[in-house]
Amino acid sequence: MTGMEALVSTILKKRVLIPGRVTEMILDAPEIAVKAKPGNFVILRVAEDGERFPLTIADADAGKGTITIVYLVLGKSTAMLDTLGEGDAVLDLCGPLGRATDIRKVGTVICVGGGTGIAAMHHIAKGHAQAGNKVVSIIGARSADLLLFEEELSKFSHEVLIATDDGSKGQKGFVTQVLKERLESDPDVKEVVAVGPVPMMRAVAEVTRPFGVKTVVSLNSIMVDGIGMCGACRVRVDDSIRFACVDGPEFDAHKVDFGELMMRLGSYVPQEKQSYKCYCECHGKES
DSSP: OOSOOOEEEEEEEEEEEETTTEEEEEEEOHHHHTTOOTTOEEEEEOSTTOOOEEEEEEEEETTTTEEEEEEEOOSHHHHHHHTOOTTOEEEEEEEEESOOOOOOOOSEEEEEEETTHHHHHHHHHHHHHHTTOEEEEEEEESSGGGOOSHHHHHTTOSEEEEEETTSSSSEESOHHHHHHHHHHHOTTEEEEEEESOHHHHHHHHHHHGGGTOEEEEEOGGGOSSSSSSSOTTEEEETTEEEEHHHHOSEEEGGGBOHHHHHHHHTTTHHHHHHHHHHHHHHTTOOO
C-alpha cells in the first residue's frame, strides 16, 4: 500500500464458522470500509514480532465503518489472530489493496466458491448483484458442515447451487459438474468468477473454456507482502510475468499458467509447517 498508514483496528464481532478451522471477524475500520471494493484485500499484523499477511475483504459496510474478514487457521499468523477476541485490537491493518473486481452490468454472472474462497467470492457476487446482474452462486465443500456463507449469498443471489463431495447437501460431486450443467442449459451466462483452492479454479477454467465464457479467478492465496516488494506472488499470465498483489489478484483464468502457480504455492510449505509446529509447541496447542 502506497502512502497509507497502518491502523489499529478493534475486533467488533468474532464468529466461529467451522470450529477449530474457520473464523469470521468484523473489524472497526472506517477509513478502509469507505474505500473497499469487491476484490480488495487488507494486510494485517497481529503483534510487534508478527509477520504481515494478506486477507481478502469478505464484506464492507461504509455506513457502519466495518469490514469483514474470514480466515482459515492454517499457520502461525492465523493461529495468533485466532487468539484475539471481541474488543481486542489488531495491531496493524492496511488497505484496501489490490485491483478491484471489474464489475459491469452484463446479464447473468455465475460466481463459484470453494473453501474459505466462498467468503471472498461473496463480496464479488454482492457487487455484481448491486450492479444489476443476475447472480447464480455455486458453492462447494467436502460435506454440508463445511459450507460457508450459504445464507449470506442467498440474500442477493437469484440461485444458490450447492455441491458436496459426500452428497450431504445439494448435488454429490464437485462445483465444476454443477457449473458445466448450468453452462449447457443456460446460453445467457456472460461471465464466471471463481475463488477457492487453485486446483478448483484451474478446473473451472477448463470447464468454461469450450463455452468461450469470460472467466476470472482470484489468485489471493499466493500473495505474501501485498505491495509487490517481495516478488513471491509472481504468476505467469498470457506468457507475461505479473504480480498477484499489485496487478491482481484477479486474472483471466484462460491465460493463467496454473502449473507454474501450483509449484510456486509449495515454495515455502516446509518453513510454514515448521513455524506453525514451533508456535503450537510453545503454546501447548496441537499442530
